Amino acid sequence: MEGILFPHATPEGREGLKEYRDRGGYQALEKTLNGSPEQLIQIVSDAGLRGRGGAGFPTGKKWQLTREAPEQPRYLILNGGEDEPGSKKDRVLLENLPHLVLEGTLLGAYAIGASKAYLYINARYDDALKTIQAALAEAKKAGYYGKNVLGSGFDLEIEVVPAPHNYVAGEDTAVIEVIEGKKAWPRQKPPFPVTVGLFGKPTAINNVETLANVPPIVLKGADWYRQFGTAESTGTMIFSLNDDVNRPGVYELPFGTPLRYLIEECGGGIKGGQKIKAIMPAAPSSAFLSPEQIDTPLDHNSMREAGSALGCGVVKLVAEGTCIVEELIKIADFFAAESCGQCPACRMETSSLAMMLKKVQAGQGGLPMLEQFGKILAFNKGKGFCNLIAMPGPPIESAIKLFTADFEAHLTTGKCPVN
């Protein structure tokens, strides 16, 4: 299938400026600079573009709010921190299609009236950092950014900032803190970055994949874009599959494609031909789906109705014969380690959950232990500066519901029912 981002559905190596221009590259920028930023925001809103970093917030709306904020200057941040375990879509875009990402960034900056854009890229992505620097040099030479872009009067500076690779460093306000030279600690919200962001000024923070969708939308139009996907989740999304399938990789699929297609046709099915015990559509923080839910369409609404979420598209499979408690311990340990520690509630909750799961694994605490998970999660709901505190909840609560017998076996016999 022809993708929106990957011309032939899969990435094919680094695309240089000439190749990109030969397929219409930077025409969206030229077209946009002849019109108004408001027209650009309108097209992106009409296309229904939603953020691909996990939250799915409407991009046009974010830009409009930033543009309407009275303070100057404004900033655009390309968020390529990509700290979600197993996610590789942003790296693949940056390494293979740097000019597409860059053109999207320029368009975003024009939309909000930014004078400076920051490219915040995972510091471990050596190749992506090199590729984007090379693309920046080419684009500057061609006059696509800098002073008076293509004679339009639009000025834009761009700076690359390597992102620390801890999990919260990808959170919007932590990104701002890092660019300001501070520790990657999320800020209390409100105020939201669209009004009080980088250096206290209005700031739009967009994921790499989100911005990469903008040039095709501008070039081919909102109606064309809406042909892909569903009414509320338009376009495509890049999904990341890892070592639990036969063909790990990134796959661009229209929203609404059945989960089964991604797992079986793209990923070649679960490794080792085992049966699937559970599916996590947005690892590591979404609810598990049962194998019977494998035909759930990959879009925001369908996943929500199924009790889970789409996140940033890291799909993880759990094979039959795997101890679900052991899987949850890995997840809970991850969040306990990645909690930045500034919010007492998060520190207490994440460390307690990890310890409680280890007690379950060891067969300690008896059946009353199961009730404690819901209590501690409910107690901490809505607390904390960022969403990390809410992340261990869906995997743990869904697993207890789907695999109650496994938990009970641990707690009553002290033995793992599968190992």
Add this chain to the structure above:
Amino acid sequence: MARICLVCQNIDCKSRGSEQLTTELEKKIAAKGINDVEVKPYMCFGACQEGPNIVLYPEKSWYAKVQSQDLDDIVEHLAGGPHVQRLDTIDSSLKELIYQLLDTGVF
């Protein structure tokens, strides 16, 4: 069941001196001749801003903002003396949550 005295050793309470408190507390308990109380570190009670936090279990007494000079009163309590009311400042809903975790053996 032996009594325990849980002293938070997470970063915030530590920065407020909880390691020193642990050592002093152990010494004072021994000096008092109390031999059924074990002083143990705890991961986090979720009341960092009120730290250092010490919880006596199974008594379920939570003492917050504990300083060196408070330890004698806490040891007195462990020896059968009165509850140290001035250090009992934690919100009851948080206490209830943590006590339930302790009741299920999470420590």
